[in-house]
Amino acid sequence: MSITNDQTKMLIQMIKEFTANELAPIDMQIDRAGDYPDGLFQKVVNTGLLGITLPREYGGAAFDYQAAAESLEKMATGNASMAVTLEGHFKTIEQFIKYGNKSLNDEYLPSAAKRIFAFSMTEPSGGSNPKGIATRAIKQGDNWVITGDKIMITNGGLAEVYCVLAKTEDDQMAVFVVDKDMPGFKFGKREDFIGLKGVPVGEVVLNHVVVPDNHLLGRIGQGLEIGDNAHADARVLMGAVLAGIMEHELQTAVNYSKERKAMDTPLYQLQVTQEKIADIAIAKENTTALYQKGADNKVANKPYAEVAAMAKSYGSRSAVASGDKALQILGGYGYSHEYPVEHLIRDARAMELAEGTIEKMNLEITNAEIAK
Amino acid sequence: MDNNEIWVYVETVGSRIEPTSLQLITKAKAIADGRKVVAVLPEASTIKAENSLQAYGPDRVETLVDDHFTNATDEEIADALFQVLDQNRPNSLLFPATILGRSIAPRLQAKLQTGLTGDCLDIFYENDLLVQVKPTYGDNVMCDIVCPEKRPQMVTVRPNTFRAEKVTDFQTKVVKASFTFHKEGNSQIIATDPIINSSSKLDDAKVVIALGRGAYSAKNIQLAQDLAAKLGGMVGVSRPLTDEDEFTHDDQIGIGGASLSADLLINLGISGAVQYTVGIKNAKKIVSVNIDKDAPIFDESDFAYVGDVTDFLTALTAQVR
C-alpha cells in the first residue's frame, strides 16, 4: 500500500467516525430546525475539515480530489447538508488553486482552513445564462468597483469570502474576489428551501465594493470559463454526495426489510421489495463510478466536465427515485416525518437543479457528444 | 515453597468493608481443600474490622494496624502488604476487582515478581495450581490461566461473582502482623469525599426493571419508573439507551455497567446481546418481554412474554399491589 493510500484510508476512517458521532445523530434535527445547531460548524472547523484540499503551504492537508469526494460521500451518508456545505467550499478553493495569482492566494488562502469560501453566479435575472448577468465591474485606476446582486449562493450568509461573476464595461466576463468585511458588502435574503435544510443559501448585495487589481481570478474574459470549471468541480462532488444519500436510503430500506414481515414473510424475501432494493443499490454504484471517474480524470488532467455532468444528472434523478422506492418499502413509516426517508428525497431533489438543471446537463452532455 | 495458605485482601474504605472481600473469604473456604484461609486487613487503629470478619469464618485474620491507613495511597498499601508477604509467601492471594483492588494488586504483583490474573469470574484448584478463569474481549472469550511456579498465585475477582456466607461456629485467630508503614513523599490522598448519592446502586438493587431499544418511549419509561417505585426497585437500561437524555452511564447494565444481583429482573424490549447478558448472570429470576420471539434474551430468561412492552407493563402495574 502506498503512503497516499494509507493516508486516505485514515482520512476516510476519521470522516466516518466524525459523521457517526457528530452528524448522523442530529441529521433529522438539522432538517427540522432548518439550520446547523450552535457549535457544529465550529467543530467541523476545529477538526480541520475545511482544509482537506487546501495546499500545505496555506495550512491545508492537500488531499487529492478523489479523497475529498469520498469524504463527502461518507459524510452525506449521515448528513447531506454538511457534505454540501463542504462541497461549496471545496469547489471554490479549486478555482483559487487553478486561477488565483500568488498575491491573492497568499492573502486569502491561509484563512480558507477556518472560514467558508463561496462562488456566486446566479442573479435575479438569470441562472447559468451569461446574458442575464447584471453585476458590473468598473475599472478605476488600479481598482475595480463592483455593484450587483447575487442570489441563491450555496453557503451564502455563512461564507465570508465570495467569488463574484461580473461583467466589465466592455461586456467581458470576469470573476472577482470580495469578502464580507469590505465596505458596500451586505448579506441579503436567505432562501427557505425544502431540503438540505442545514445549508444556508443566500443573497449578497454589492454596492460599489472596491477591490484591488489582484482580486481578479484568472484574466478578464475568462469569467465563463472559470464558472464552467467551478460547475464541473462542484458536480463531481455532488455525485459523491448523491451516492452517500443513496447509501443512507439503501441502509434504511434494507434494515427495515429485514425486520418487518408481511404475513410472516420478511419483506426482503418478497420480489417486489427485492426489485426496489436492487435498483437503489445499482443506482448508487453507478453514481459512485461516475463521480470517481470525474475525480480521477480531473486529477489526471483529462477532460471531466461531461462525466461530472452525468454524475449530477444521473445521481440526482436516481437519488430522488431511490428515495421514493425506499419510502414505498417503509410504507406508512416512510410517509412519516419520524423516519429519515422523506427528508432524504427532499435533500436529493435540490441537485436536480442546483449547479445547473437536469435540462442544462442534457444540453452539455449532448454538446460534448456531438463535438466528439 | 509456599505456606499453603489462601490469603484474602480485605479492602476497607473508612469503616465500610468491601463486600467482595467477604465473598472471597467464603469462596476461599469453599475451595480451600485443607488450606488455611487468611484475611489480611490493613486498617487504622479505631476500625477493628476483624470483629465483623470473624463471622465469615476465616481461619486467621492478620491485621496491619497503622493510623496512616485512613488515607494510604496504593503504593503505601502495596508496600505494607509486601513486607508481610514476601518472606513467607502464601499459595494464593485473592483481591476484589474493585478500583482499589485493581490498582494495588498489580503493584504488589510487580514487587513480588509473580503472576496476577485480573477480573476473574471463577477460581478453583487443580492439585496445587489455582486455575484462574478470566473473561477477555468484552467477555466473549474465556481463558483458563495458571501460575505454575511463582508464588503467591494472585487474582482479582469481579464483585458479586460469589455470594458471601456467614458461618455459625467460627474460630478465627486474630494476629497483629509486624510491618512498618512507609509514608510516600511523592503521592498523597488530599481528600476522600463520600459519594452523596447514597441511593442504592443498580448492582445491589433487589428488583430491576430494564429498558432496551425496543421499549424506548416516554410512556414505557413512565410505566417502568412507576412500577419500580411500587416494587421498591430501580430502573436500568441496556447500553444504547445511555445515549438518550433520560439516562446516563450509571443506569447501564452489562459490560461497562452494573452486574446485577437482583432477586427479580424484568427485561423490556432488550434483545439480549452478550454485552448485556453478562450483567444479569446473577439475577435470580428473569422475566423478559420482547416483540421478537427469536430474541436471544429469552435463552437467559425464566419467563418469556412475546408481545408488546406497553401492554405487558400496563397489565403488570394493574395487578401488582
Added chain:
Amino acid sequence: MKIVVGIKQVPETDSVKIDPNTNNLVRSGIQGIINPFDKNAIEAALQLRDQAGGEVILLSMGPDSYTTSLRDGMAMGADRAVLVSSRAFGGADTLATGYTLAKAIEAIGDVDLVLFGRQSVDADTGQVGPIVAEFLQFPQVTFAETLELDSEKTLVAKRQLDSAVQDIKLTLPAVVTVRKELNTPRYETPVNIKESFEKPITIWTEADLNLDLAKIGQAGSPTKVTKVYAPTKDVKKTVTLSPDPAQAVSELLSQLD
C-alpha cells in the same frame, strides 16, 4: 513536559479466533485499531502539552502492524513514537510486558509523566500501568477521571471508588491510567494525518534496551494460558407466558415467590 503514552493495538471486531497451539488469540488477519481508552490517554497528554509545552511520545510493545495505531496517535497530534518489537518479546504476560515497557521508558529518558488507558479491551486486565509504575518506582493514580497540572512538578487527579471520590496529588515523575470519562479524544485532523507519516517511529529490539532477558517474553511470564474457549451459556428452562397480557401477568405473579 516529556510525556509518554503507552498504547496497545487491539482487534477491531468482536469475533476473534483462537490458536490451538499457543492457546492465545490469533492477532493477525484482523483489522487492528488503537485501544479506545488509549485515545483518552493521548488526549490527556495533548492537553497537558498544549498547556505546559513539551513533547508527547507514544510507546507500544508489539509486532510491526502496531505502527497503524502509532500513526493514528500521531494523527491526533502526538510528536513521535517508539515501537518495541521483536520475537523475543512475544508471549509476554502483564509482568513481562510491564518490565519491558519500563525499560523502554528508562531508555527514552527524563520522562515526566506516563499515561495509559485504564485497560485494553482485549485482555481487559488494566495491570500494565501499575506494574510499570512499580518498576520505575513512580507514584500512580489509576482510573483518573479528572487530571490537572497543579504546579510545574505536581498533578492532581480525581478517582472514583464505589463509595467515595479521592483527590490524589502526585509529584512528577508519575504514572496515571485514565478513564473514558476524563475527556473527549480529539479527532485526527487531515493535516495531522498527513504529518503522521512524516513523524518518526523508532523501533527498538532487545538489543537496544538494557534488559534482563529472563524477564521478557514468554520466559519472563509467570502466568500461562492453558485453555481458551467460548463462554458456556447456562441452559435455562424458560416458561412462555400466555399471549394475552393480563393473562400472562397473572400467570407470572402466581409463579413468582
